[in-house]
Amino acid sequence: MTQAILFDVFGTCVDWRSGIVRAVAREFPLLDAERIADEWRARYDPSMAPIRDGTRGYAPLDQLHRENLRAVLSRHGAECNDLDHLASAWERLDPWPDTLAGLRAMRCHHLIAPCSNASIALMIRLSRHAGLEWDCILGAEIARSYKPDPSVYEASCAALGFAPNEVTFVAAHNGDLEAARRCGMRTAYLCRPAEHGPAQTSDLAPTGPWDHVADDMRSLAAMLRPDG
Amino acid sequence: MTQAILFDVFGTCVDWRSGIVRAVAREFPLLDAERIADEWRARYDPSMAPIRDGTRGYAPLDQLHRENLRAVLSRHGAECNDLDHLASAWERLDPWPDTLAGLRAMRCHHLIAPCSNASIALMIRLSRHAGLEWDCILGAEIARSYKPDPSVYEASCAALGFAPNEVTFVAAHNGDLEAARRCGMRTAYLCRPAEHGPAQTSDLAPTGPWDHVADDMRSLAAMLRPDG
Incomplete structure (x- = not known):
């Protein structure tokens, strides 16, 4: 039982998706927030893979979210005033x-x-x-x-x-x-x-x-x- | 802040003491429940020492409580019908x-x-x-x-x-x-x-x-x- x-x-x-899209749109009103949210999420699983297979030590998801967000924004040539705050949108x-x-x-x-x-x-x-x-x-x-x-x-x-x-x-x-x-x-x-x-x-x-x-x-x- | x-x-x-005394008294109406409770508690700190200093691997407190209870009851020549249940009195x-x-x-x-x-x-x-x-x-x-x-x-x-x-x-x-x-x-x-x-x-x-x-x-x- x-x-x-x-x-x-x-x-x-x-x-998660509505909340992340909302947070991205608030920070970047001129960008495609849905696309950025989906690209951010798409990096989630690959970023955990080296930790699962032991080639990287454990790093908390907060840190992976920050790293992944930084990479996505950089691809879009976007700069964030407060990256830590946007990265913590997963808490809200x-x-x-x-x-x-x-x-x-x-x-x-x-x-x-x-x-x-x-x-x-x-x-x-x-x-x-x-x-x-x-x-x-x-x-x-x-x-x-x-x-x-x-x-x-x-x-x-x-x-x-x-x-x-x-x-x-x-x-x-x-x-x-x-x-x-x-x-x-x-x-x-x-x-x-x-x-x-x-x-x-x-x-x-x-x-x-x-x-x-x-x-x-x-x-x-x-x-x-x-x-x- | x-x-x-x-x-x-x-x-x-x-x-903890009132609850443990009550649980011991229920199991052993003829024994000195306060004494047994205090003796049980007295083994708490010494039983954690080898884990703190690394000579014993981590064992959860539930297990230490069981081991300590068994030792105290044995000193009193007492036998418990359901040692696991009495040992889990710390949950109640x-x-x-x-x-x-x-x-x-x-x-x-x-x-x-x-x-x-x-x-x-x-x-x-x-x-x-x-x-x-x-x-x-x-x-x-x-x-x-x-x-x-x-x-x-x-x-x-x-x-x-x-x-x-x-x-x-x-x-x-x-x-x-x-x-x-x-x-x-x-x-x-x-x-x-x-x-x-x-x-x-x-x-x-x-x-x-x-x-x-x-x-x-x-x-x-x-x-x-x-x-x-």
């Missing part, structure tokens, strides 16, 4: 409309925590901004690696004091769920068809043998109720 | 009467987190039981050592993204405060004269140059208010 629920956060709990994203009610309902019956690639510092500030209330902050930093490296899921379950098969992992991304499943966790796919904006082509439907599939956090909470 | 507040928990936020302690209101007030203006020797798993469960609401769980486990080793305070400040002098550490124990002060943290002594029961002789008054001294969490919250 599921004793705890871990969550991917960017895209699954919060709408809004939750999807169903997130807060869903998390609150799940927390009545389970321990809940993020298992994200965000650092603890970033996740604390984002959680404050978005109103996400967790039992603790788990994820990349306690494992000093990045998802989908198995150590991140394994360290997060271990920190809760549970075996992986006692923990359900919730994500809007099939790849993330596949990595969690391989570690022995239970899995729940949450459909977020607008995470990447109106032209999204990936993760529009579940592609693996997930234990649960839901359209929003409230219905997922109902599925995961111990008496459900 | 203080951006975040870290807390010692056992003795500072929760009344009550807060001091002023704790919840004080933490809630401090959380309005600051990030707050425990910086305790408890494992994350133990602290999550204790926080649920006692109603302690944190921004995240820091302390021994993220440093894989035990207070007063400086790495525990340093890793906790770093995880928040703050320099030590931007963080205030709150404890009822002068030794704990001294270690935090040496790391560059600000310090607040909270008087808990009944932590060790009516015969307490230690930590009855502040003995160092602490930045704040308070009798309860509510008055400490007033002192730490940014406009205070």
Whole structure:
């Protein structure tokens, strides 16, 4: 039986793209903010790869966000008055409309925590901004690696004091769920068809043998109720 | 200026002795529960010493509590039906009467987190039981050592993204405060004269140059208010 629920956060709990586009547009009213946001996000995964494969020591996501933003702006010949502030826009994203009610309902019956690639510092500030209330902050930093490296899921379950098969992992991304499943966790796919904006082509439907599939956090909470 | 507040928990936020005495008395109605509780607690610090000095790898406090309880019961010739359950009594302690209101007030203006020797798993469960609401769980486990080793305070400040002098550490124990002060943290002594029961002789008054001294969490919250 599921004793705890871990969550991917960017895209699954919060709408990163709208928030990042808004922050970029505020700083650069004359540039294509959507394009810059997408290019910034596109560097996210490649920038973690050397840390996953051990060719670079652990650096928190805040730092990778700064480096990636600097590279994108430089390509556009844009200069930022306060790069650190814009880079920290990931701390000021809004939750999807169903997130807060869903998390609150799940927390009545389970321990809940993020298992994200965000650092603890970033996740604390984002959680404050978005109103996400967790039992603790788990994820990349306690494992000093990045998802989908198995150590991140394994360290997060271990920190809760549970075996992986006692923990359900919730994500809007099939790849993330596949990595969690391989570690022995239970899995729940949450459909977020607008995470990447109106032209999204990936993760529009579940592609693996997930234990649960839901359209929003409230219905997922109902599925995961111990008496459900 | 203080951006975040870290807390010692056992003795500072929760009344461990009453809870442990109650749990021991329930299991062993014919034994001297206060004596067993005090002997159990007396093994706490010595059992962490080999982990601090590196002669033993990190083992979570839950495990040390189990080992120490087994040793104490064996000295008394007592056998426990469910040692794991009694050992987990540290997850079911009550807060001091002023704790919840004080933490809630401090959380309005600051990030707050425990910086305790408890494992994350133990602290999550204790926080649920006692109603302690944190921004995240820091302390021994993220440093894989035990207070007063400086790495525990340093890793906790770093995880928040703050320099030590931007963080205030709150404890009822002068030794704990001294270690935090040496790391560059600000310090607040909270008087808990009944932590060790009516015969307490230690930590009855502040003995160092602490930045704040308070009798309860509510008055400490007033002192730490940014406009205070």
